[in-house]
Amino acid sequence: xxxxxxxxxxxxxxxxxxxxxxxxxxxxxxxxxxxxxxxxxxxxxxxxxxxxxxxxxxxxxxxxxxxxxxxxxxxxxxxxxxxxxxxxxxxxxxxxxxxxxxxxxxxxxxxxxxxxxxxxxxxxxxxxxxxxxxxxxxxxxxxxxxxxxxxxxxxxxxxxxxxxxxxxxxxxxxxxxxxxxxxxxxxxxxxxxxxxxxxxx
Numbered sequence: 001x002x003x004x005x006x007x008x009x010x011x012x013x014x015x016x017x018x019x020x021x022x023x024x025x026x027x028x029x030x031x032x033x034x035x036x037x038x039x040x041x042x043x044x045x046x047x048x049x050x051x052x053x054x055x056x057x058x059x060x061x062x063x064x065x066x067x068x069x070x071x072x073x074x075x076x077x078x079x080x081x082x083x084x085x086x087x088x089x090x091x092x093x094x095x096x097x098x099x100x101x102x103x104x105x106x107x108x109x110x111x112x113x114x115x116x117x118x119x120x121x122x123x124x125x126x127x128x129x130x131x132x133x134x135x136x137x138x139x140x141x142x143x144x145x146x147x148x149x150x151x152x153x154x155x156x157x158x159x160x161x162x163x164x165x166x167x168x169x170x171x172x173x174x175x176x177x178x179x180x181x182x183x184x185x186x187x188x189x190x191x192x193x194x195x196x197x198x199x200x201x
Contacts, residue, residue: 002074002103002105002128002147002149002164002165003033003034003073003074003104004031004032004033004103004104004115005032005038005098005100005102005103005104005128006029006030006031006032006100006101006102006103006104006117007028007029007032007038007039007098007099007100007101008028008029008030008101009028009101009125010022010026010028012124012125013099013125016099016124016125016126016171017041017097017099017125017127017171017174018041018049018097018127018171018174018175018178019041019043019049019050019051019097019174019175019178020041020051020099021050021051022051023039023051023053026039031104032056032100033056034056034057034071034073035055035056035057035068035073036055036056037053037054037055037056038053038054038055038056038098038145039051039052039053039054039099040052040053040054040096040097040098040099040130040132040143040145041096041097041099041127041178042054042094042095042096042132042143042145043093043094043095043096043178043179044093044094045092045093045094047093047179049178052132052143053143054096054132054142054143054144054145055142055143055144055145056073056098056144056145056146056147057071057072057073057144057146058072058073058075058085058089058131058132058133058144058145058146059072059133059135059144060085060133060135061088061089061092061094061133061134061135062134062135062136063133063135063136064135064136064137065135065136065137066135066137066142066144072085072146073146073147074146074147074148074149074163074165075130075131075146075147075148075149076148076149076150076163077148077149077150077166077183077186077187078150078151080148080186086131086146089131089132089133090131090181093181094131094132094133095129095130095131095132095177095178095181096129096130096131096132096145096178097127097128097129097130097168097174097177097178098127098128098129098130098145098147099125099126099127100125100126100127100128101119101123101125102117102118102119102123103117103118103128103165104116104117104118104198105118105156105159105160107158107159107160113197114197114198114199115197115198116159116195116196116197116198117195117196117198118156118159118193118194118195119193119194119195120167120169120189120191120192120193120194121191121192121193121194123194124169126167126168126169127167127168127169127174128147128148128165128166128167128168129147129148129166129167129168129177129185129186130145130146130147130148131145131146131148132144132145132146133145147165147166148165148166148186149163149164149165149166150163150164150166150186150187150188151163151164151188152164152188153188153189153190153193155189155192155193156188156193159195164188164189166185166186166187166189167189167191168185169189169191173185
């Protein structure tokens with residue numbers, strides 16, 4: 001799974017993230033958590049791509065309040081067509097990219113181990129594949145999103161044996177996900193990765 005991330009290296013996003021347009025008022029965040037606001041690149045149903053601010057906890061499309069009853073900040077690839085929330089967003093083409101620099105995991109083996117910050121090799125920014133939705137608060141449209149998870153690759157298995165986020169480091173793959181929704185891209189990351197152990201927080 002993926003429940004913490006860093007979204008800070010904005011200067012590099014223009015070259016590394018498909019469709020990224022630097023928003024006004026961007027604030028670097030090194031410890032983004034589910035339910036918090038983040039910036040995503042979202043594709044509308046008509047194909048228009050925009051950089052928007054959204055909460056990392058996907059809501060039902062058209063909902064009239066923000067609800068955290070169910071953990072919808074991650075969507076499992078292997079069950080995305082059988083769960084109630086995701087098929088409608090997939091059908092509408094409401095796909096997105098979540099640009100980040102790294103993400104964090106707490107090792108599941110070995111109680112008391114510190115969290116691990118995980119990067120793509122070279123520590124370049126990358127994107128997580130996801131879906132977004134529109135909801136309303138006090139009559140105003142707001143946005144939310146989820147990120148896909150899948151089976152872990154060999155690098156991630158010792159850290160988290162059940163899941164890892166779907167990483168799209170290649171800008172052509174990012175474009176293909178946004179514009180075509182190629183589900184073959186929703187697979188364990190095949191590139192090199194690196195990590196560093198942190199102090200617990």
